[in-house]
Amino acid sequence: MSRPVTVGVDGSPEAVAAAGWAAGEAVLRGVNLRIVYADEWQGPTTAQYGGPEARSRWAEELLAEAAGAVRREHPSLEIETRHRSGQPSEILATEASEAGLLILGSRGLGGVRGFLFGSVGMATVSVTERAVVLVRAPGRPDGAVPAGPARDVVVGVDIDQLFAPLLDFAFQEAVLRGDRVLVLHGWSISPVVRDASALVAAEREMGPDIARRLTEALRPWRREFPSAEVVERSPIGGPARLLLHAADNADLVVVGRRVRKGTLGAHIGSVTHALIHHCPAPIAVIAHD
Template sequence: MSLPVTVGVDGSPESIAAAEWAAHESEIRGAPLLIVHADEWAGAALPGVGPDARCRRADELLAETAECVRRQHPALEIDTRQLAGPPATALAGAGAEADLLVLGSRGLSGLRGFLLGSVGMAAIVATPRPVVLVRVPGRSTVPASRSAVAGSSRDVVVGVDIDQYFDPLLDFGFHEAAGRGARLLALYGWSIPPVVRDASALVAAEREMGPDIARRLAADLRPWRLKFPSVDFVERSCVGGPAQLLLQAAENAELVVVGRRMRMGALGAHVGSVAHAVIHHCAVPVAVIAHE
């Protein structure tokens, strides 16, 4: 039996959007959907709210979410489960037993972008499995692209780095593109040496370095072209900050894929700066892929 697509819900609009996205993903993968709820009140001293009441609330939430999903996906195999323990730990544990963990991400107005929240971020860094973060449709701070408005096919965008191991990101991205009938865009952002000061020197440095970087990227990606010949695939290497380039590409994307190195820093596990920026500011679903 295939591993489930697992989605965490808490009754918020963001978690409902995540459940709907996860159901569609389950259908693409031919996998069951598992809807889970981690009680954020566990261990809290809330007057008049005991364990039995919290349990009933969780059961009702799970049943309502499952029913909502079944109306749109009547043939989908759906199960529900209450999770015990601290929410981040419980969600990470559920994600470790899933093919994919899906979470909602709430938006903030204006230029502040999107906020995932401490529970979601902690769950991301605690599980080695892919995690997808979903926004509520229509709450984008990024203007829709012309092709998106027209309803044409949109990209699966994968952020790659030719100086790092990015095979897990491409493996995830290509399977997503194949299942969705979408184009895959492999995007690499690179920088000009800081000694370059004036515009003419900048143009010259880009002209001299650009072709070699493009060749290196093409060589790294050639095996993936052969592995997924049916996927429409384009590669792009551009001068600029990787996070900003990914956010620009997201205007014509249905999914953005970024990496998270499985490493421990002084303050524990964390995501890198590029993944962090994309997670908090990208308006479309973001897949975070752990890799060495």
């Protein structure tokens, strides 16, 4: 049986957008949608709704409302709802282990302040080894593929440490959506010699070899996904800045997170952290060794 697409909801506009995006993803994948509400969610508090019975009733109404909104857009989609009590990050991590994909909402604050991506979401991303997609409102809530020129599934890679799960996910999503795959590799030179003339010289002298290495690294994915249109870019520049710029034409930005066992909190990496806080497009965080 195929794993469902799972989305966490809490009644916020971001969760509504996430549910819509998740429904579109489930349709693209041909799988069921599971909508989950976890008590103690860091969002509209359930404490104001009284005791356990009142809270439970409110949660069931919330789930029914979310499922109803999705059914109006996707009447043939199979939808399951779940209300679970406990620590939300633990619940969502458990749900993710049963899912093909977990979708969460991210709260956009605008400008340089970026996202307020709360402790629940950060904890969930840091502990699950399934792909997690973060969706902000308003976006395109139905997850539809837009008409007109192709958009991109953007993926950031390091050609010195190429991780297959990242590219597998990006290429699969692009094929599902009819999008291009835009593969970005940013690189730099020593800060000691990083003036304008040195950058120009470095790009002229080193750029062609780096571009060749990127092309060689992508050959297995080009063979496996022959229908995918692939664009390769390897400019000088910080990976986070390059990915954020590319996100303007993206349906999805795909970034990685190393799986690290530890007790000192989330380990998601500086590039992924920057994208979570500032990227306007949905972001897929892929765990890898």
